[in-house]
Amino acid sequence: MARIVGMANLIPGLLQAGPGELATVSVDEQHAIAVEALRDDSFAAGAPVWAGIRPERLKLDVGRGEGLPIGKGVVRTVVSDGVAVTVGVAWAGLELRTHLLAGRGLARTVRTGDSVTLSVRPEDVHLLPRG
Numbered sequence: 001m002a003r004i005v006g007m008a009n010l011i012p013g014l015l016q017a018g019p020g021e022l023a024t025v026s027v028d029e030q031h032a033i034a035v036e037a038l039r040d041d042s043f044a045a046g047a048p049v050w051a052g053i054r055p056e057r058l059k060l061d062v063g064r065g066e067g068l069p070i071g072k073g074v075v076r077t078v079v080s081d082g083v084a085v086t087v088g089v090a091w092a093g094l095e096l097r098t099h100l101l102a103g104r105g106l107a108r109t110v111r112t113g114d115s116v117t118l119s120v121r122p123e124d125v126h127l128l129p130r131g
Helices: none
Strands: 009-017 022-026 032-036 048-053 059-061 068-079 084-089 094-099 115-120 126-129
Touching: 009 032, 009 094, 032 068, 084 115
Parallel strands: none
Antiparallel strands: 009 022, 009 048, 022 032, 048 126, 059 115, 068 084, 068 115, 084 094
């Protein structure tokens, strides 16, 4: 439970079986979020779920392969020199939040209106029941 306290990004989708050790949360026909396959029967394939991603785990990908791409978005707000960033994601109709390290990397250059690729590691996605 402590891992999901403070969860700010909840993305609705349907749980689908995936390759090997992964499952996916299908957001729409073109977008899915990889998650670690569950070792128990707490969710059945096709179940409506929330994919929960803590802000510090959602990455603005710059091509280093630090996670699996989940889609593109447009930066909506940048607060405190890039430390808190809100990204609009048209494919999910959501605004997602992420945190950057002040004064480092993208925090120095990201601006409102920038197009970015979002990524997350499967082990950083938490499933919650929906509906």
